[in-house]
Amino acid sequence: MAIEWKKPAPGHEEILTSVSAECTRFECEKCPGLFTRDDYPNRFIMCVHECHRVMTDVSPECEMGECGKCSGTFTREDYPNQSITCIHTCHGLKDGAVTHLRD
Numbered sequence: 001m002a003i004e005w006k007k008p009a010p011g012h013e014e015i016l017t018s019v020s021a022e023c024t025r026f027e028c029e030k031c032p033g034l035f036t037r038d039d040y041p042n043r044f045i046m047c048v049h050e051c052h053r054v055m056t057d058v059s060p061e062c063e064m065g066e067c068g069k070c071s072g073t074f075t076r077e078d079y080p081n082q083s084i085t086c087i088h089t090c091h092g093l094k095d096g097a098v099t100h101l102r103d
């Protein structure tokens with residue numbers, strides 16, 4: 001599965017998303033959610049396999065640089081029943097550190 005490069009907000013690092021080897025084999029309970037790959041040894045990649053049932057995007061608040069107003073999850077009019085996890089770098093997804101996203 002190809003890695004999808006998310007466009008970063010200005011001044012922020014890009015976030016890599018893909019599906020982990022565990023999830024590719026449907027060993028979903030073993031997937032840590034964040035993983036590394038040999039071809040990107042210094043980057044953490046967020047697993048976006050459907051089992052996680054997580055939609056990810058950057059919230060409007062974070063997009064405008066008002067990170068203090070972002071709670072970490074948000075909803076959008078086009079997905080009214082779906083909670084979307086904000087993957088803006090301000091929530092702690094950084095190089096060299098595995099940090100769980102806020103609930």
Ligand SMILES: [Zn+2]
Nearest residue numbers: 023028049051
């Ligand atoms: Zn999975």
Ligand SMILES: [Zn+2]
Nearest residue numbers: 023031047049
């Ligand atoms: Zn996974």
Ligand SMILES: [Zn+2]
Nearest residue numbers: 062067088090
């Ligand atoms: Zn932010």
Ligand SMILES: [Zn+2]
Nearest residue numbers: 062070086088
């Ligand atoms: Zn945010």
